[in-house]
Amino acid sequence: MIDALGDPQSVLVLGGSSEIANATVLALPRARLRRVVLAGRPGPALDAAAQRLTGAGVAGVMTADFDAANTASHKQVIDGIFDAGDIDIVILAFGVLGDQMQVEADPALAVEIATVNYTGAVSVGLHVARRLRGQGHGHLVVLSSVAGDRARRSNYVYGSTKAGLDAFAQGLGDALAGSGASVLVVRPGMVRTRMSAGLPEAPMTSDPEEVARVIVAGLRKGKHTVYAPGPLRFLMTAVKAVPRPIFRKLPQ
Amino acid sequence: MNSVSPLVPSADEELLTGWGRTSPSRARVARPVDITDITVALDRRSPRGVLARGLGRSYGDAAQSGGATVIDMTGVKGFSLDETTATVRADGGASLDAILRAIVPRGFFVPVTPGTRMVTVGGAIAADIHGKNHHGSGSFGAHVRALDLLTGDGRLLTLTPETTPEEFWATVGGMGLTGIIVSATFDVIPIETSLISVDTERGTDLDDVMARMLARDSDYRYSVAWIDSVAASGRGVITRGDHARADQLPAGKRASMRDYDPAVRITAPSLIPSGLLNTLTVRAFNEAWFRKHPRQRADEVQSIAAFFHPLDGVQEWNRVYGPRGFLQYQFVVPDSGAEVVRTSLEKLARVGAPSFLTVLKRFGPSNPAPLSFPMPGWTLAADVPARVEGLDRVLDELDELVAQAGGRLYFAKDSRQSPEMVRRTYPRLTEWQAVRNRMDPDRVFTSDLARRLEL
Numbered sequence: 001m002i003d004a005l006g007d008p009q010s011v012l013v014l015g016g017s018s019e020i021a022n023a024t025v026l027a028l029p030r031a032r033l034r035r036v037v038l039a040g041r042p043g044p045a046l047d048a049a050a051q052r053l054t055g056a057g058v059a060g061v062m063t064a065d066f067d068a069a070n071t072a073s074h075k076q077v078i079d080g081i082f083d084a085g086d087i088d089i090v091i092l093a094f095g096v097l098g099d100q101m102q103v104e105a106d107p108a109l110a111v112e113i114a115t116v117n118y119t120g121a122v123s124v125g126l127h128v129a130r131r132l133r134g135q136g137h138g139h140l141v142v143l144s145s146v147a148g149d150r151a152r153r154s155n156y157v158y159g160s161t162k163a164g165l166d167a168f169a170q171g172l173g174d175a176l177a178g179s180g181a182s183v184l185v186v187r188p189g190m191v192r193t194r195m196s197a198g199l200p201e202a203p204m205t206s207d208p209e210e211v212a213r214v215i216v217a218g219l220r221k222g223k224h225t226v227y228a229p230g231p232l233r234f235l236m237t238a239v240k241a242v243p244r245p246i247f248r249k250l251p252q
Numbered sequence: 253m254n255s256v257s258p259l260v261p262s263a264d265e266e267l268l269t270g271w272g273r274t275s276p277s278r279a280r281v282a283r284p285v286d287i288t289d290i291t292v293a294l295d296r297r298s299p300r301g302v303l304a305r306g307l308g309r310s311y312g313d314a315a316q317s318g319g320a321t322v323i324d325m326t327g328v329k330g331f332s333l334d335e336t337t338a339t340v341r342a343d344g345g346a347s348l349d350a351i352l353r354a355i356v357p358r359g360f361f362v363p364v365t366p367g368t369r370m371v372t373v374g375g376a377i378a379a380d381i382h383g384k385n386h387h388g389s390g391s392f393g394a395h396v397r398a399l400d401l402l403t404g405d406g407r408l409l410t411l412t413p414e415t416t417p418e419e420f421w422a423t424v425g426g427m428g429l430t431g432i433i434v435s436a437t438f439d440v441i442p443i444e445t446s447l448i449s450v451d452t453e454r455g456t457d458l459d460d461v462m463a464r465m466l467a468r469d470s471d472y473r474y475s476v477a478w479i480d481s482v483a484a485s486g487r488g489v490i491t492r493g494d495h496a497r498a499d500q501l502p503a504g505k506r507a508s509m510r511d512y513d514p515a516v517r518i519t520a521p522s523l524i525p526s527g528l529l530n531t532l533t534v535r536a537f538n539e540a541w542f543r544k545h546p547r548q549r550a551d552e553v554q555s556i557a558a559f560f561h562p563l564d565g566v567q568e569w570n571r572v573y574g575p576r577g578f579l580q581y582q583f584v585v586p587d588s589g590a591e592v593v594r595t596s597l598e599k600l601a602r603v604g605a606p607s608f609l610t611v612l613k614r615f616g617p618s619n620p621a622p623l624s625f626p627m628p629g630w631t632l633a634a635d636v637p638a639r640v641e642g643l644d645r646v647l648d649e650l651d652e653l654v655a656q657a658g659g660r661l662y663f664a665k666d667s668r669q670s671p672e673m674v675r676r677t678y679p680r681l682t683e684w685q686a687v688r689n690r691m692d693p694d695r696v697f698t699s700d701l702a703r704r705l706e707l
Contacts, residue, residue, distance in 0.1 A: 001275060001700050002276035003558075003644075003667060003704065004313075004577065005638055005643055005647070007644050029644055031648055031670070032670060059303075074509050087704065129259055130259065133259055133278075134300070135318050136277040136317075137275070137276070137277040138280070149661060161483035175259045175260075178261065179275045180267055180318060
């Protein structure tokens with residue numbers, strides 16, 4: 001249970017090595033935390049994330065094998081984790097960016113991105129939602145992106161998967177309204193992570209820790225959508241209003 | 253395709269919270285009116301278990317259980333008074349409110365009442381509630397002669413302190429985790445009038461209040477002090493009294509001396525900005541409340557409702573803390589830890605947690621129930637809004653002081669302590685768990701509180 005003062009006892013990270021999700025775990029109140037499951041593809045990245053959290057003093061950190069693309073396995077993975085105890089906060093944080101130019105040359109890469117970012121998220125998101133609804137409490141945090149707000153020449157395949165995921169997460173939140181479970185859609189701008197390394201910085205680029213603070217504040221206030229950083233909401237409203245012939249000519 | 257979406261809630265589900273309106277969870281709610289209905293609800297229970305719920309006055313998550321079947325007992329509410337044995341036999345869902353309305357005019361009073369009469373008999377036993385007479389009369393469980401408990405496998409057990417002491421005392425204070433209290437027989441006390449003769453004293457600071465209580469509490473059946481949590485001094489008002497005798501009333505009042513009409517006067521508005529209760533408004537309220545009471549006054553006659561249940565006059569007063577809700581921090585410390593009372597008031601004041609309901613009381617001896625809260629010493633209860641920043645850390649610091657002093661927190665009020673705190677401060681938890689595991693081997697009965705605290 002998340003207690004009366006907002007302190008959770010258990011967290012599940014889907015995409016266990018995600019820097020934003022790990023920063024979020026570190027930003028959550030820690031006094032009651034006793035089970036943190038980092039679910040992801042087994043390997044050094046996942047183990048290192050678990051070690052970092054444990055080293056930072058987070059109690060009960062463990063890893064679980066999870067492959068977003070292997071949707072057939074999702075039911076078993078999610079049921080296994082929830083059968084061992086209620087989960088207060090699930091962070092759906094996996095995703096791949098891909099190189100737009102390579103993707104256009106090799107559509108099979110686009111299918112991979114869509115499979116992980118959208119198909120995998122929809123599959124595991126529904127399994128998680130079923131379990132949260134069954135336990136009658138809990139939050140699902142979905143890492144969307146402003147890239148889904150408006151398609152850009154430089155990353156529209158990625159952006160389209162986030163647009164789909166975002167719509168899915170909004171609808172799921174509505175489906176769960178009143179169930180005791182809720183969905184928080186998070187729309188970060190560009191974040192300095194492994195995913196964006198080497199790319200030129202966009203306006204309002206933030207660090208994972210800043211996104212984490214926005215997520216924790218959003219959970220505390222019971223929000224259903226947050227931008228990170230917050231003012232990005234207004235920038236994106238403006239961006240969405242720009243006519244396409246002009247938008248196309250803007251630096252991407 | 254005719255498969256049913258697992259996301260669509262069924263019609264019998266409800267979002268439940270405690271009185272503090274924090275940490276909601278959704279459950280299937282059954283509304284039985286008799287024991288047959290209860291048995292049916294038990295048979296058709298959710299795989300996540302069952303919990304009986306009364307009037308929902310526990311502040312935290314004791315009377316809710318996410319995903320489980322919650323049995324709202326308030327429809328199972330029959331009771332009868334046996335004047336010759338001075339006992340009431342009541343269904344688990346009967347409220348002290350209804351019982352008082354019936355028995356006060358007949359010259360009887362419940363053995364223990366908390367600060368609200370809106371509690372059920374089942375809840376009173378499960379939380380082993382206490383009142384202003386704990387220093388002399390103990391908690392509610394001490395006055396229960398027998399109770400009928402429905403177990404997870406559908407058996408109806410009659411428990412008494414003489415024939416089944418382990419099961420009886422595991423159920424008293426057992427927070428509903430041993431079974432469903434279907435009915436109980438408890439002692440009531442004879443009264444001559446429906447009025448309370450009250451002595452009031454003001455204490456200039458916390459030491460003065462505590463000294464006055466130590467000196468003269470034993471002279472009174474009922475005693476409690478209200479503390480001004482905002483004033484640095486810790487000044488307060490002590491009110492003590494007993495049921496008024498007929499010869500204490502003016503002749504003109506004797507004809508109606510057992511009349512009892514605890515009317516609800518107002519209902520708190522449903523939309524209240526969360527910042528309304530702040531240090532300034534609480535300071536103003538406390539100043540007025542302190543001034544309202546005379547320095548010293550003896551033998552004032554008050555109604556039962558005014559003396560015991562002043563807040564029941566304001567329906568849904570829990571809404572004044574706004575949408576984020578509130579919690580009540582209540583601890584007990586032995587006399588050797590009396591200093592924790594002062595420290596906790598200081599710490600709460602420093603974090604900016606305005607409490608206008610801060611109540612100090614002396615407890616008498618404990619009863620044999622392993623999870624019963626009261627122990628001899630001081631108990632302090634303070635309401636604080638959940639929105640206060642940093643409250644979690646401050647209360648953890650207070651927990652540490654309470655534990656070091658040999659005290660503990662009250663499950664019926666708790667919504668945030670840690671499982672480790674419970675293990676440390678309820679040393680008989682394992683003993684209780686052994687009895688519970690025997691009574692409910694399949695762990696049919698569970699609550700959000702039980703899951704959170706790993707009871």
